[in-house]
Amino acid sequence: MEISAPxxxxxxxxxxxxxxxxPLRVYVTGGADVRETGLDSEFHKVKPGVANKDGGVSVPVxxxxxxxDEDVVVQITVGQKHTAALxxxxxxxxxxxxxxYALGRETPSVDHEGWPDVVQTLVNxxxxxxxxxxxxxxxxxxxxxxxxxxxxxxxxxDGVIGFLKDLIEHKTKVHPDELIAKVPTPVPGLRDIKExxxxxxxxxxxxxxxxxxxxxxxxxxxxxxxxxxxxxxESLTPRTISLxxxxxxxxxxxxxxxxxxxxxxxxxxxxxxNFCQAGxxxxxxxxxxxxxxxxxxxxxPTLEGIEIRHMAGGLHHSIxxxxxxxxxxxxxxxxxxxxxxxxxxxxxxxxxxxxGVPRILMMPLELPDLKAEFVAAxxxxxxxxxxxxxxxxxxxxxxxxTGLATEDSVKEPTRIADEHLSKLTTKFVASRGSFxxxxxxxxxxxRAS
Numbered sequence: 541m542e543i544s545a546p547x548x549x550x551x552x553x554x555x556x557x558x559x560x561x562x563p564l565r566v567y568v569t570g571g572a573d574v575r576e577t578g579l580d581s582e583f584h585k586v587k588p589g590v591a592n593k594d595g596g597v598s599v600p601v602x603x604x605x606x607x608x609d610e611d612v613v614v615q616i617t618v619g620q621k622h623t624a625a626l627x628x629x630x631x632x633x634x635x636x637x638x639x640x641y642a643l644g645r646e647t648p649s650v651d652h653e654g655w656p657d658v659v660q661t662l663v664n665x666x667x668x669x670x671x672x673x674x675x676x677x678x679x680x681x682x683x684x685x686x687x688x689x690x691x692x693x694x695x696x697x698d699g700v701i702g703f704l705k706d707l708i709e710h711k712t713k714v715h716p717d718e719l720i721a722k723v724p725t726p727v728p729g730l731r732d733i734k735e736x737x738x739x740x741x742x743x744x745x746x747x748x749x750x751x752x753x754x755x756x757x758x759x760x761x762x763x764x765x766x767x768x769x770x771x772x773x774e775s776l777t778p779r780t781i782s783l784x785x786x787x788x789x790x791x792x793x794x795x796x797x798x799x800x801x802x803x804x805x806x807x808x809x810x811x812x813x814n815f816c817q818a819g820x821x822x823x824x825x826x827x828x829x830x831x832x833x834x835x836x837x838x839x840x841p842t843l844e845g846i847e848i849r850h851m852a853g854g855l856h857h858s859i860x861x862x863x864x865x866x867x868x869x870x871x872x873x874x875x876x877x878x879x880x881x882x883x884x885x886x887x888x889x890x891x892x893x894x895x896g897v898p899r900i901l902m903m904p905l906e907l908p909d910l911k912a913e914f915v916a917a918x919x920x921x922x923x924x925x926x927x928x929x930x931x932x933x934x935x936x937x938x939x940x941x942t943g944l945a946t947e948d949s950v951k952e953p954t955r956i957a958d959e960h961l962s963k964l965t966t967k968f969v970a971s972r973g974s975f976x977x978x979x980x981x982x983x984x985x986x987r988a989s
Contacts, residue, residue, distance in 0.1 A: 559630060562981060564613050568976070575635065575653060576635070576637065579596070597940065599943060611628055616977050617672045618970045622642045622643060630669045640700070644724055673736040689726050692720065703776065739793040797811030798811050800837065807843040811833070815900050816891075819840040842870070848860055854919060858870055859917050872901075877921065885898075910926065912927070918972060920936035921935030
C-alpha cells in the first residue's frame with residue numbers, strides 16, 4: 541500500500557508590524573467649528589467653564605467619549621478638520637468633518653460626524669490595523685503585514701485631484717464620485733510597509749528595507765519627484781523617492797514638505813521651502829526662486845552631525861529634537877514660531893521684512909532651557925514634551941490651540957500646567973487645524989500647576 545507523505549505544516553508568516561499597546565489618556569484643546577474635537581453640547585453642559593467662542597475648549601480637557609468599554613485608545617492622528625484613533629483591539633474611530641468622506645463611514649447628520657464612531661467597513665475586512673494616519677481630507681491605515689488602505693481624497697491648489705489613478709486616468713469626463721474613496725480601499729503597489737507619515741495632501745510610506753514611497757499632491761514638491769501636468773494623475777500612484785537605497789530609518793511629513801533620516805544619521809528634505817522650512821537656505825531677492833520648491837531630496841547641511849530623535853513640520857516652519865534632548869527650530873519666525881528672541885542671530889541667517897522685522901530664520905536655532913524627547917508643529921505653533929513627560933507650547937494661539945488659555949501668540953516655550961494635565965505623563969501631541977490633541981499615561985504623582 542502506498543503511503544502518502546504527511547501534509548506540510550503551514551508556518552505562520554511573522555508579523556512585520558506590531559500595534560502599540562500602551563493605553564493612552566486623550567486630551568483636547570482648541571476650536572471646533574466642525575466638532576473635530578469630538579465634544580458636543582452635552583459635554584459643555586457638564587463643563588461650561590471651558591467652552592470657547594467656537595464650541596471648542598480653551599484649556600485641555602479629557603476626551604470623555606474615548607473612555608471605551610473594554611478597550612483603550614493607543615494612537616491618535618489629526619487632519620485639518622477630522623481626527624482618527626486606533627484602539628488596543630485594532631478598531632479605528634473617526635470624527636469631525638466628513639467632507640470628501642474623510643471619516644470612512646456614512647454620517648446622516650452633523651451629530652453623526654462629531655461623535656467618535658467605528659469605521660465598520662474596516663472591521664468587516666478583518667484587517668489587523670497597527671497605525672492610523674490622516675491628511676487634510678483623507679485617512680490611511682497600515683496593517684500588520686505591511687499593506688496600506690485609505691479613504692477620502694487628495695486636493696491641490698486647483699481643487700480635488702482624486703484618490704486613485706486607476707479610477708480616473710484616460711477618462712474624458714470624470715464623475716465627482718470617482719475622485720473620492722468613500723470606503724477603505726487598498727492602495728496598490730505597496731508591500732512591506734512599516735511606517736506612514738502624512739502631510740496636508742501627501743503620504744510617505746517607509747518600507748522594511750529602508751526605502752520611501754510617496755503619493756498624493758505634488759504641486760509643491762512634496763512627492764520628491766517632478767510632475768508633468770498632462771500626467772498629473774501619476775501623483776496618485778505611490779512611487780519611490782530618490783533617497784539612498786535601503787538606507788532610510790525614519791520619515792517625517794510637514795504640511796507641504798518632508799524629511800527622512802538615513803541609517804547614518806543624515807537628514808534629507810524636499811518639498812515647499814519658501815520660508816526655509818525644509819532647512820535649505822534660499823535666495824528671496826525680487827525675481828529669484830532658488831530652492832522655493834525642492835523637487836528632489838537634498839541633504840540638509842545645517843543638521844549635519846546632529847543625532848535626530850524626532851522631527852515635525854508645520855505650515856512654514858520646522859522643529860526637531862536630538863538624542864541628547866536639544867530642541868532646534870527654523871523657518872518662518874514672524875509670529876513667535878521659534879519660541880526665542882532672534883536679537884543675537886546673525887543677519888546672514890535671517891530674512892527681514894520692509895520694517896526690519898525678522899520673517900524667516902534660515903538656520904536651525906537651539907532653544908535654551910528646554911530638553912525634549914518629542915516635538916510637534918501646528919499651523920504656526922510648536923509643542924515639545926520634555927524628558928519628564930511635561931508638555932510645552934508656544935507660537936500662534938488663536939482658538940486656544942496651544943492649550944495655554946490664551947489667544948495671544950506665546951513668545952517662548954511655556955509649560956501647559958493646567959489642572960487637567962496634572963497627572964499626565966505626555967507621550968504624544970498632534971495639531972493641524974485650529975485644535976490639538978495630547979495623549980499620555982496617567983501617573984500617581986500630581987504635578988504642581
